[in-house]
Amino acid sequence: xxxxxxxxxxxxxxxxxxEVNNFFKPQIVKGEKPFVIILPPPNANxxxxxxxxxxxxxxxxxxxxxxxxxPSLWLPGADHAGFETQFVFEKHLTxxxxxxxxxxxxxxxxxxxxxxxxxxxxxGSQLRKLGFALDWSRNKFTLDEDIVKIVxxxxxxxxxxxxxxxxxxLVNYCTRDGTSFSDLEVVYKxxxxxxxxxxxxxxxxxxxRPETKFGDTGVAVHPKDKRYKKYxxxxxEIETVLGKAAIKVVGDELVDPDFGTGVIKVTPAHDFDDFExxxxxxxxxxxxxxxxxxxxxxAGKFAHMTVADARQAVVEEMKKKGLVEKIDTxxxxxxxxxxxxxxxxxxxxxxxxxxxxxxxxxxxxxxVKTGKIKIFPKSFEKIYFLFLKNIRDWxxxxxxxxxxxxxxxxxxxxxxxxxxxxxxxxxxxxxxxKKINQDxxxxxxxxxxxxxxxATLKTTSPGDFEYFxxxxxxxxxxxxxRWWVARMVMVGLYVTGxxxxxxxxxxxxxxxxxxxxxxxxxxxxxxxxxxxxEYGADAVRMALLFGTALGNDQSLSYPxxxxxxxxxxxxxxxxxxxxxxxxxxxxxDLKVKHKDDKxxxxxxxRLIVRVxxxxxxxxxxxxxxxxxxxxWHKFADKYVEKSKERRAEAQPTLEYVLRSVxxxxxxxxxxxxxxxxxxxxxxxxxxLEKWPT
RNA sequence: GGACUCGUAGCUCAGUUGGUUAGAGCGUCUCGUUUACACCGAGGAGGUCAGAGGUUCGAGUCCUCUCGAGUCCACCA
Numbered sequence: 104x105x106x107x108x109x110x111x112x113x114x115x116x117x118x119x120x121x122e123v124n125n126f127f128k129p130q131i132v133k134g135e136k137p138f139v140i141i142l143p144p145p146n147a148n149x150x151x152x153x154x155x156x157x158x159x160x161x162x163x164x165x166x167x168x169x170x171x172x173x174p175s176l177w178l179p180g181a182d183h184a185g186f187e188t189q190f191v192f193e194k195h196l197t198x199x200x201x202x203x204x205x206x207x208x209x210x211x212x213x214x215x216x217x218x219x220x221x222x223x224x225x226x227g228s229q230l231r232k233l234g235f236a237l238d239w240s241r242n243k244f245t246l247d248e249d250i251v252k253i254v255x256x257x258x259x260x261x262x263x264x265x266x267x268x269x270x271x272x273l274v275n276y277c278t279r280d281g282t283s284f285s286d287l288e289v290v291y292k293x294x295x296x297x298x299x300x301x302x303x304x305x306x307x308x309x310x311x312r313p314e315t316k317f318g319d320t321g322v323a324v325h326p327k328d329k330r331y332k333k334y335x336x337x338x339x340e341i342e343t344v345l346g347k348a349a350i351k352v353v354g355d356e357l358v359d360p361d362f363g364t365g366v367i368k369v370t371p372a373h374d375f376d377d378f379e380x381x382x383x384x385x386x387x388x389x390x391x392x393x394x395x396x397x398x399x400x401x402a403g404k405f406a407h408m409t410v411a412d413a414r415q416a417v418v419e420e421m422k423k424k425g426l427v428e429k430i431d432t433x434x435x436x437x438x439x440x441x442x443x444x445x446x447x448x449x450x451x452x453x454x455x456x457x458x459x460x461x462x463x464x465x466x467x468x469x470x471v472k473t474g475k476i477k478i479f480p481k482s483f484e485k486i487y488f489l490f491l492k493n494i495r496d497w498x499x500x501x502x503x504x505x506x507x508x509x510x511x512x513x514x515x516x517x518x519x520x521x522x523x524x525x526x527x528x529x530x531x532x533x534x535x536x537k538k539i540n541q542d543x544x545x546x547x548x549x550x551x552x553x554x555x556x557x558a559t560l561k562t563t564s565p566g567d568f569e570y571f572x573x574x575x576x577x578x579x580x581x582x583x584x585r586w587w588v589a590r591m592v593m594v595g596l597y598v599t600g601x602x603x604x605x606x607x608x609x610x611x612x613x614x615x616x617x618x619x620x621x622x623x624x625x626x627x628x629x630x631x632x633x634x635x636x637e638y639g640a641d642a643v644r645m646a647l648l649f650g651t652a653l654g655n656d657q658s659l660s661y662p663x664x665x666x667x668x669x670x671x672x673x674x675x676x677x678x679x680x681x682x683x684x685x686x687x688x689x690x691x692d693l694k695v696k697h698k699d700d701k702x703x704x705x706x707x708x709r710l711i712v713r714v715x716x717x718x719x720x721x722x723x724x725x726x727x728x729x730x731x732x733x734x735w736h737k738f739a740d741k742y743v744e745k746s747k748e749r750r751a752e753a754q755p756t757l758e759y760v761l762r763s764v765x766x767x768x769x770x771x772x773x774x775x776x777x778x779x780x781x782x783x784x785x786x787x788x789x790x791l792e793k794w795p796t
Numbered sequence: 797g798g799a800c801u802c803g804u805a806g807c808u809c810a811g812u813u814g815g816u817u818a819g820a821g822c823g824u825c826u827c828g829u830u831u832a833c834a835c836c837g838a839g840g841a842g843g844u845c846a847g848a849g850g851u852u853c854g855a856g857u858c859c860u861c862u863c864g865a866g867u868c869c870a871c872c873a
Contacts, residue, residue: 106833186873273871356797357870375871486800486868501873548873581801582868611801612867616808620867650809650821655801656867660808662822669835680832716812724810728820740837747830 104682104782108675110639113778118231120777126790127238129174131570138168138175139574141556141604142237143587144245146184147219148191151229153613153621153659154580156631159644160610160723161578162235166770167718169236170794176571178559179230179237181223183245185506185548192218192505204280208504215505216246229632233640234773236790241563245551246507249562254551255510255525257598262511262522266459269520271388271452272498273378277441278396278449283502289439289448298434299418300364302426303350304341306334309363311436312370313421314413316343317402318391319350321369323380326354328365344420345403353384372452390452410449455500455544456509463593464491470592470602478607479721480654483581490585497590499550506545514539553590556603577604581654584609608721611656613647618658629659641772642667648727648771670731671775674768677739678779681757684750697749700756703742706733707760711795714767727771734764758783766792 121127129137140161145151165177192215193203203211223244230237243250261267274283296311303322310316322339324331335354340347357380358367371381372390381388391401398413400406405413421427439448468491470476471484478484500509512521514531515538521528530537551558556577560568573595577588588607595603614620615627622628635643645667651657695701710733717726738760746753762783769776769789780789 104832107835184873275871379870482800489799490869583873585869586873614866618808618866652810655809658808660822662808665835666821669833672835673833676833676836678832683832720812722812725812728810732820739833743832744830744837 104679106679108671108775108778110641110671110774111636113774114232114234114640117774117777118234121236121788121790122231122239124788125240126788127177127236128240129176129238131566132174133570135174137571137575138165138173139571140165140177140576140578141559141574142177142179143577143579143583144180144182144243144552144555145226146187147181147223147226147244148184148188149222150225151631153629153631155229156233156643156647157580157610157613158230158235159233159647160608160721161576162233162644162773163648163723163770164576164578164718164721165236166773166790167794169790170766170769170792172793176241177235177237178241178243178563179227179235179239180243180555180559181226181245182552183219183505183548185501185503185545188215188219189503189505203504204282211504232632232635233644236773241559241567243559243562245548245555247562250551250558251507252525253558253561254507254546254554255523257554257594258510258546258550259522259524260598261458266462267522268457268459269454270457270496271372272455272457272500273372273375273450274453274502275439275448276394276451276453277444277446278394279444279446280441281394283451283453289441291437292440294438295433295435296438298363298431299421300428300430301368301421302342302428303366303368304339306331306339306352306366307364307428308366308368309431310368311434312373312414313417314398314402314405314410315370315373315391316368316417317345317398317405318370318372318389319368320371320381320387320389321384322350322352323355323358323367323369324352324365325358325360326356328354328358328360330365342424342426344417344424344426351384351386353380353386355380355383373450375450378450388452392449392451394451396449410447453502455498456511456542458497458499460494460497460593463597464494464589466596467491467589467592470596475602476592476605476607479609480652483584483607483609483654486581486584487589490589491593497547497550499547500542500544501547502544504545506548507551508545509542511542512539513542549586549590550594552587553594554598556591556595557599572599572603573601574604576606576608578608578610580612581609582612606721609654611651611654614656614658616659616661634664638664638668639671639774641671641775645670645727645771648723649731650728651724653721653723670735671772673735673739674764674772674775674779677734677743678761678782680743681754681761682782684754684757695756697752699742699745700753703738703756703760706737707763711763711767715794715796718770730764730768730771734768738764763795765789766795 142158145155161177165175169175196202275289276283298309298311299313300307300309301313306322308322324335326335334352338349338351341350357376369377369380369386371378371386371388373392389401391398392410393399396409398405398408405416408416418427441448468488471478471487478487510523510525512528514534514536516536517531517534519531519533521532521539531539556574557568557572560572579588591603615629619625619627631643642664646663649663649667695704710729713729714726746757765776765780766789777789
């Protein structure tokens with residue numbers, strides 16, 4: 104045996120070997136329960152980041168269950184990640200002096216598609232580099248045609264069941280570019296603008312936007328504000344520039360009693376906070392600014408003015424009527440600007456698709472309460488329940504191109520909608536008019552990813568869904584428990600009638616060595632692939648598991664990486680010692696007589712029990728700790744040392760323990776263990792071994 | 797503002813349902829150049845488990861409060 108372990112050679116050699124021999128493909132055995140994990144699909148737009156290395160937990164579970172003899176499937180895929188991908192792509196366009204508005208919808212979509220396809224092989228090779236036992240023959244993408252079909256049909260089912268409705272929701276709209284923008288695209292800047300103190304009947308309120316007052320449908324104060332408590336729930340008479348009006352006063356926590364006078368006007372159609380307040384108190388939404396950036400006829404004589412002109416005109420008129428108490432000209436606040444043209448972003452109400460989520464949420468709560476789904480660590484159940492109990496209807500429309508287009512057609516004649524399972528209708532379902540246009544919007548990315556467990560299995564091999572669904576474990580970061588995991592439960596239950604997975608396993612975040620979140624803007628991103636090159640994939644895997652309890656965050660630790668690299672070296676050298684002994688000299692007497700042999704075999708037995716128990720509870724860090732301690736301090740330091748005095752007699756035990764250790768360690772360190780296992784000349788892969796009991 | 801997590805040896809973190817002298821890795825100190833390994837071995841030092849109070853025969857582990865760190869949500873993915 105070589106003096107040192109060459110991890111690079113081993114990593115490439117064995118992954119190819121496993122893949123070529125189809126070891127990652129499960130053998131379907133009817134009647135036998137399979138073990139199934141669907142890989143949380145990484146965003147297809149970028150290489151893997153450190154968060155993705157936590158997939159190692161899934162790999163350990165998959166490899167462990169394969170050794171136990173379960174037909175085990177780990178299904179890979181990629182997510183189109185709507186907003187984020189389009190945003191990243193536009194940054195590339197900007198570098199070339201272009202923007203998304205230079206292209207037609209279809210062209211833009213195709214360009215992003217190509218951009219994403221270019222990245223996908225990189226991602227694939229990275230997942231391989233880390234040794235992940237993924238069944239590549241079942242690889243899926245959220246925009247695969249067959250997946251899209253399923254997403255469409257789920258939407259249709261919801262629509263037919265009356266779970267889908269249209270409602271207005273505010274979007275960031277640039278009236279100059281004539282389009283809406285995602286939050287990522289809005290640039291917030293500090294601006295100085297006059298703060299007007301305006302008389303509203305008995306009250307005085309402060310606002311920077313007097314021109315939107317025609318859209319006011321309420322006045323809000325803090326519910327505990329003693330000054331105004333008596334007005335809450337009452338309707339007050341106010342004098343306005345357009346004459347007398349009546350308006351309701353509501354109490355809402357959102358109001359800051361210390362700001363201005365502690366009274367704000369509520370304009371649900373033109374302010375995000377006001378929209379929230381309006382929703383809570385059932386206030387009407389009255390649009391006064393149009394998509395052309397001008398006031399509409401609700402503004403009376405101010406109609407057709409631009410927002411800026413109207414503001415001045417309204418203030419002048421108010422001054423004349425004595426409605427302006429004072430003007431604070433020093434007021435500074437953050438204002439949203441269009442990242443492209445620097446215009447002020449106008450929050451405007453746009454009709455969008457919503458899903459009535461409460462009935463689905465109730466079933467998702469029950470699934471966990473009754474134990475059909477278990478959450479590890481259990482403490483996350485609280486968050487899960489809290490989210491589902493307070494859930495609000497799900498807005499699934501997105502005003503972007505990169506995504507699955509919503510299969511709904513609007514009729515210009517009867518204003519009705521025709522929703523299909525994807526097919527293009529030739530006429531309106533309601534009035535048979537041919538004048539129909541498909542909705543421009545695409546689905547929220549989470550709407551498709553919420554269907555991932557069944558959408559994937561329904562579109563791989565025939566019979567897959569019936570055999571592998573419900574899946575066994577959904578393992579992912581706790582940060583997307585609500586956005587993704589809870590929604591998978593809801594939509595999965597709704598569409599298939601079954602839970603999408605039986606266990607939810609949540610891991611924590613990987614932060615930089617100083618405990619800070621890794622992010623591009625901080626510039627503290629560490630490439631996991633570089634570390635895998637330096638320390639070896641096995642060591643990186645172990646370092647991620649060692650010493651971090653499930654669900655807890657960890658800071659990347661170089662000492663830990665070193666320790667695990669040293670551990671690989673230790674095992675390599677134990678093997679060198681054990682296998683370096685000429686086998687012909689060994690007494691093949693398997694009867695254990697010596698107390699040392701008995702001791703180490705007992706210890707091994709105990710280790711197996713503990714590791715097995717810890718794996719069953721998803722306590723991987725404890726399993727790793729047990730193995731580390733056994734291998735280094737019991738096997739190497741004690742048994743191997745003492746065996747030197749009676750080498751021939753100890754040889755069978757040395758070999759036996761080493762081989763068992765390799766099998767136990769294989770889920771954690773697949774490359775090293777395969778490399779060493781091969782030295783036993785057993786002419787098979789360690790992946791075909793049995794988990795010792 | 798709401799919720800959650802964390803605060804245990806110099807550093808990074810473990811410590812299942814409360815139960816004997818609180819553990820690991822790294823670092824540190826002493827010794828050791830024994831042919832598996834210096835990416836090593838033998839041994840040692842180091843903690844009033846953030847603070848205060850409470851429940852209990854017994855608390856790092858449960859409850860309350862205080863202080864500190866971080867994350868999520870409140871707008872969005």
